[in-house]
Amino acid sequence: MSTPVTELLRSHYKEGFHDDLPIVRAVPKGLKHEVVDYISDVKGEPDWMREFRHRSLDLFLKQGLPDWLPGLRDEIDYNEITYYVSPVEKPQRRWEDVPEEIRRTYDKLGIAKEEQKLLGGLGAQIDSEMAYHNIQESLAKRGVVFLSCDEGLKQYPDLFREYFSKAIPPEDNKFAALNSAFWSGGSFVYIPKGVKCDIPLSVYFRINAEQFGQFERTLIIVDEDAFCHYVEGCSAPIYTTNSLHAAVVEIFVKNRARCRYTTIQNWSTDVYNLVTKRAMLYERAVMEWVDGNLGSKRTVKYPSCYFLGEGGHGEVLSLASADRGMWQDAGAKMVFMAPNCTGRINSKSISGRTGRASYRGLVQVRPEATNCRVQVNCDALILDEQSRSDTYPVMEIKGDLATVEHEASVSNVSEEQLFYLMSRGIKKEDAVSMIVNGFIEPIVKELPMEFAVEINRLINLQMEGSVG
Amino acid sequence: MNPVAWQRFLQLPMPSRHDVDWRHLDLRALRLERVEKRTQPARVTFRGQPPTGVIFGKLSGHRTEANRFLGKAIAWENRHKFVALHEALWEDGAVVLVPKNCRVTDPLEIHYELPNHDSAAFPRTLIVLEPGAEATVVQKYTGAPSLQAGATELFVQPGAHLHYISLHQLAPTSFDFLIKRARVAQDAEIDWVIGMFGAALGRYDIECEMEGRGGSSFMYGVGLGAGQEQLAQFTHQHHRSGDTTSDLLFKNVLRDRAVSSYTGTIRVEKNCNGTNAYQSNRNLVLSREVQCDTRPVLEIESNQLRCTHGATVGRLDDNQMFYLRSRGLNEAQARQILIEAFLEPVLARIRVDTVRREFEELIRQKIIR
Numbered sequence: 001m002s003t004p005v006t007e008l009l010r011s012h013y014k015e016g017f018h019d020d021l022p023i024v025r026a027v028p029k030g031l032k033h034e035v036v037d038y039i040s041d042v043k044g045e046p047d048w049m050r051e052f053r054h055r056s057l058d059l060f061l062k063q064g065l066p067d068w069l070p071g072l073r074d075e076i077d078y079n080e081i082t083y084y085v086s087p088v089e090k091p092q093r094r095w096e097d098v099p100e101e102i103r104r105t106y107d108k109l110g111i112a113k114e115e116q117k118l119l120g121g122l123g124a125q126i127d128s129e130m131a132y133h134n135i136q137e138s139l140a141k142r143g144v145v146f147l148s149c150d151e152g153l154k155q156y157p158d159l160f161r162e163y164f165s166k167a168i169p170p171e172d173n174k175f176a177a178l179n180s181a182f183w184s185g186g187s188f189v190y191i192p193k194g195v196k197c198d199i200p201l202s203v204y205f206r207i208n209a210e211q212f213g214q215f216e217r218t219l220i221i222v223d224e225d226a227f228c229h230y231v232e233g234c235s236a237p238i239y240t241t242n243s244l245h246a247a248v249v250e251i252f253v254k255n256r257a258r259c260r261y262t263t264i265q266n267w268s269t270d271v272y273n274l275v276t277k278r279a280m281l282y283e284r285a286v287m288e289w290v291d292g293n294l295g296s297k298r299t300v301k302y303p304s305c306y307f308l309g310e311g312g313h314g315e316v317l318s319l320a321s322a323d324r325g326m327w328q329d330a331g332a333k334m335v336f337m338a339p340n341c342t343g344r345i346n347s348k349s350i351s352g353r354t355g356r357a358s359y360r361g362l363v364q365v366r367p368e369a370t371n372c373r374v375q376v377n378c379d380a381l382i383l384d385e386q387s388r389s390d391t392y393p394v395m396e397i398k399g400d401l402a403t404v405e406h407e408a409s410v411s412n413v414s415e416e417q418l419f420y421l422m423s424r425g426i427k428k429e430d431a432v433s434m435i436v437n438g439f440i441e442p443i444v445k446e447l448p449m450e451f452a453v454e455i456n457r458l459i460n461l462q463m464e465g466s467v468g
Numbered sequence: 469m470n471p472v473a474w475q476r477f478l479q480l481p482m483p484s485r486h487d488v489d490w491r492h493l494d495l496r497a498l499r500l501e502r503v504e505k506r507t508q509p510a511r512v513t514f515r516g517q518p519p520t521g522v523i524f525g526k527l528s529g530h531r532t533e534a535n536r537f538l539g540k541a542i543a544w545e546n547r548h549k550f551v552a553l554h555e556a557l558w559e560d561g562a563v564v565l566v567p568k569n570c571r572v573t574d575p576l577e578i579h580y581e582l583p584n585h586d587s588a589a590f591p592r593t594l595i596v597l598e599p600g601a602e603a604t605v606v607q608k609y610t611g612a613p614s615l616q617a618g619a620t621e622l623f624v625q626p627g628a629h630l631h632y633i634s635l636h637q638l639a640p641t642s643f644d645f646l647i648k649r650a651r652v653a654q655d656a657e658i659d660w661v662i663g664m665f666g667a668a669l670g671r672y673d674i675e676c677e678m679e680g681r682g683g684s685s686f687m688y689g690v691g692l693g694a695g696q697e698q699l700a701q702f703t704h705q706h707h708r709s710g711d712t713t714s715d716l717l718f719k720n721v722l723r724d725r726a727v728s729s730y731t732g733t734i735r736v737e738k739n740c741n742g743t744n745a746y747q748s749n750r751n752l753v754l755s756r757e758v759q760c761d762t763r764p765v766l767e768i769e770s771n772q773l774r775c776t777h778g779a780t781v782g783r784l785d786d787n788q789m790f791y792l793r794s795r796g797l798n799e800a801q802a803r804q805i806l807i808e809a810f811l812e813p814v815l816a817r818i819r820v821d822t823v824r825r826e827f828e829e830l831i832r833q834k835i836i837r
Contacts, residue, residue, distance in 0.1 A: 068488055317543040367756065382771035385738065391766035391777070396492070398760075400753040400783040410768045 001192070002208040013295070018208055018237030019105050021085055021126070022089040025212075028322045029082045029211070033057060036181055041085050043150055043184075046157065056170035056180030059340045063174045068392075069300065071327075073248065076272060081244055083182045084128045085209040089125075091130040091148050096134050098124075106131075109205050118299040118450075119231075121146040125216060128184040133310050139197060140198075145190035146201050149217045152188025159190065163221055167250040167306070170266075174299075175274040179215045179248040186216030186247065191226040200229040200262075200448060206272065207236035213244040220250070222257040229260045231448060235295070238268045242297065249277040253285035254307065260288040264451050266458065267296040269325040275301040281341075283309030290446050291341045293320040294458050302360060304333035307369065309340040318347040319443045321459060322355030322387070331360040331392075332376075336369035336402070343374040348440050352383035363397075363404055379410035383432075390456035433460055469504065473544065473555035480549040489548070492727050493669060493698050493757050497613065498643045501745075504557060506614075509585040510591045511564050516576035520771075523565035523605075523798075524576055534563050534584060539595050541621035541649045550645035550671070552731040554590050554617035561592035561618075566628075575820045576603060582611030589613050593620040597628035597656075602633040606823055612639030614670075616815070622650035623660065626680060630658045634822055636672070637665040637830060640695055652712075654680025661817050664691040664699060665830050675704040678712035678743075689718040690814045690827070692834050693726025693758075703732040703747070710770070711742035720815050721807060721835050723754040727829040734766040734775060740773035749779045752810050804836045 025042060034055055040050040065072060092098050098106075106423065107126055108188060121135035123146070130148035139146070145156065149423040153160045170180035185205075191197050222228050226451045253259045259279065267273050273296040279287040289303035305314030316332035328351075334343040349357035354409050361377045391408045413435050421431035437444075438457060444452050480702050482500075483490040512743050518524045528559070556629045557569040582589045595605055607620065616638065622666050624630050630650075638644050645666035648655050664670055676685040693699045699722075699751055720728050734745045762779040792802035811831060818824040 380768070382768060385771055387743075387769075387771065389768045391764070391768070393765075393779070394761070394763045395779060395781060396759075396761045397751075397753070397781045399756045400757070400758060401756065402781065403783075404781040405780075406762075406779045407776070408762065408764070408766060408778070409774075410766055411774055412771040438632075 014336035123203035281312035
């Protein structure tokens with residue numbers, strides 16, 4: 001069933017199709033302890049995980065939303081959502097072994113096998129399960145582990161248990177609890193000491209089912225002196241009902257290691273995207289979050305850096321584009337618990353055609369974190385009179401040895417810039433597009449090439465017809 | 469007593485650390501029992517020679533003229549507990565009413581000497597500048613009550629120009645809650661300087677409502693915290709009309725175990741094109757035990773505008789200290805110069821010399837000593 005509005009949206013959002021995939025396994029909709037048991041049974045999990053899931057579901061039911069978070073209170077009917085749907089049996093190592101229907105879906109999305117040449121590893125999740133997960137031979141030989149999270153638990157039970165839920169316990173927030181109860185899929189990554197994994201590991205998340213909740217779980221451990229770049233993308237069909245995506249991503253960057261995590265979020269406008277992402281930084285570790293939010297109905301996501309060891313450096317580059325029907329509630333969090341750490345947050349947002357973009361951030365400096373320095377820059381561009389932009393930063397500083405700076409600005413596409421470009425014979429629409437692209441350039445240049453091209457295409461699409 | 473407000477006061481819970489706005493503040497030392505029994509009027513003294521036609525005196529003596537405005541600058545609903553307390557229990561205060569096109573050259577000073585010890589006071593101030601009027605009003609609060617919950621309402625009517633200076637200096641045992649709100653009309657201007665110089669806990673809600681084209685508000689504040697004092701500042705720049713300007717600079721210096729919390733909001737409604745709004749909160753921290761929070765918020769629903777904000781927390785710059793020491797100044801002198809330089813941009817906005825000197829002296833006593 002489609003209304004003219006969804007039809008219109010579909011014409012802009014090329015990932016908005018859905019395929020009729022045969023369902024291998026599914027559960028009845030609703031929040032139930034039986035569903036937890038079913039998932040645990042299907043996956044053949046150890047008892048501690050089953051108990052962890054049950055405890056998390058209880059926590060979810062008990063917990064309220066934080067009072068600083070507006071909305072979401074009555075918007076989602078948790079009992080109308082299906083918590084586990086799988087169109088595949090198990091992840092395949094060879095693309096040829098992935099069921100044909102699913103291969104077709106991924107071909108349409110352009111996640112073709114060719115891409116693998118550019119990547120160190122590729123994972124493809126559809127609904128609750130990974131359909132494909134593979135890593136290049138050369139990386140596997142050096143000890144790099146890149147598995148679906150479920151496989152990680154099976155093959156590396158001790159390593160898994162040592163880190164799992166240690167950065168984000170289910171008590172942390174309501175959506176982390178929900179994920180902890182129903183998690184399925186996602187990646188488990190381990191980079192051994194000193195290994196520089198310089199070709200990116202990439203995962204693509206796809207929701208195909210309707211009124212569905214995707215709860216992938218990612219655990220990344222970058223051991224001492226190692227390096228890893230992890231890239232994720234996502235999309236979903238356009239339905240008239242809402243879906244839920246509540247992921248948890250935990251990253252441990254050990255001494256002198258470096259990790260870069262790039263996200264291009266392009267959910268359809270019926271997906272609630274409520275994600276908790278956190279990195280723990282040990283001595284002189286470096287963490288870089290590159291976070292692009294282009295889709296979804298409402299995104300609530302603040303990638304975080306927790307500085308546990310001396311001399312760490314954290315960076316968050318955040319790009320949000322809020323088009324019609326979207327509220328991008330993005331931002332960043334930095335918590336300093338050790339001396340001599342530095343952080344930088346750079347956020348750019350664009351809102352147009354009734355969209356709303358919010359920056360929400362926290363910088364916290366604990367008394368023991370002496371000589372820390374953090375700088376926050378937020379720039380927002382509002383394209384028209386119907387759109388909205390907010391900035392909600394919080395800075396909590398204890399002690400006299402930190403330097404914290406925050407700057408933000410909100411403006412429109414300036415008449416002078418437009419006039420200049422138009423006086424050079426450039427059409428108004430192209431001129432606006434050039435100005436917007438210039439505005440987001442500092443972040444786009446940090447993206448892998450394919451993503452940068454894709455972002456520019458998406459932004460231009462969102463701009464189409466937005467200038468009168 | 470206003471029974472509706474009193475009910476509201478009773479029903480509102482005591483703010484706690486779970487409240488985002490009161491997160492690092494401690495109200496446990498505040499005793500609220502039988503607060504209505506402890507109410508005592510503040511002694512008000514007036515200084516300044518206004519021309520004839522200007523109303524300047526106790527509020528109780530000019531109720532007929534004041535009633536048109538009283539209670540209309542502040543929206544009383546959805547406020548914190550102590551605003552409701554003020555609304556419930558206030559009785560008297562001061563009024564300044566400057567008629568149309570009247571220019572008052574002499575600064576008008578209102579000094580509240582608050583009752584000491586186990587007492588509570590709830591003074592209300594009303595300042596109205598009719599169209600085209602000009603005036604400088606200085607407000608001072610001194611004393612050692614256990615509680616003050618006050619309110620100041622400011623009306624700056626079309627084309628009027630108000631220079632408003634307010635100085636708060638209570639004992640380190642006093643709890644001080646003040647709300648000030650200005651309604652700024654077309655082509656009107658208000659220049660604020662607020663000195664927040666002492667209280668066990670001082671919470672200051674300072675707000676301007678930009679209601680007419682061409683209106684402007686320049687809000688400057690200086691806050692000092694020493695010992696275990698707590699300073700909470702809430703500012704609100706609300707643009708309801710386009711082509712309006714609001715600027716804000718709040719500078720705080722904190723030493724010992726002081727706590728400060730700044731929350732500033734710029735809100736621009738729909739159809740307010742041509743708005744210029746700026747906000748800046750700078751904190752200078754002199755001790756390791758200080759807790760300093762800052763939350764600058766922007767909520768923007770128009771697009772033809774320019775809006776920026778900034779916030780910093782930092783200490784005295786080592787290089788600057790070194791430079792001054794290398795010129796032969798001792799450490800205390802070097803610190804004094806740097807602190808005074810830090811606060812200069814706010815103090816420079818005070819256009820009454822005697823008041824500026826008073827600010828400087830208080831800063832020296834409290835922070836530099």
